[in-house]
Amino acid sequence: MTPIVDGSIHHFGATGLSNALAVLGDEETWSSWDHITGEAFDGPLAGRRLPWWGITMTTAQAARVEQPDLRVLISDFRSLASRVIGAASGNRIGGRGFIPPGMGLTMHAPPDPRLPKLTQGLGVIDGEAARFYPMAALMHGPVRDRWNDRTLVVTRGELDGVPRARWEDGTEPAMQLLSRWYGFSFTWPDCTVLEQGTEPA
Structure with a gap:
């Protein structure tokens, strides 16, 4: 943003x-x-929206392979809390996830029951439409998904395992977020879900 x-x-x-x-x-x-x-x-700016744009996530290892001259800057500082939460959460790409104690109390409603709340996947937004692609649906190769009169191709990077989406016809890049299901579905409650080998739910 x-x-x-x-x-x-x-x-x-x-x-x-x-x-x-x-x-x-x-x-x-x-x-x-x-x-x-x-x-x-x-607050005073309620209803206003910041300009936002997507970024592509990757791992340091994959970035170094793709760009051998890349300089990687790493901080030595990590607080005790961040170390404990990081170790418990498996907050890696494809990790199991973790909601620290007390954070669940901030949920205004139960998480959407269509998927387990910590399911990791790629959320894609096109205008007012949103769709979630669970990592499990992307394990066996690319997914070609027809929606909003276009075909979206969702793949996982060979080196980093990060899911990415692009429109097959070469039009504007899809807005996409690597996310946990609870966060994506709270933000876009009317989103659809794609499972491998099925039509969007």
């Missing part, structure tokens, strides 16, 4: 949790913002 509102740079930081997801606040107005969609949902 670009932290600019009406041509002015705003300064953001985490101010709390909602649905076990981070809530951002800006120092200029103390409005509350959804950290995934970039939309302000409370």
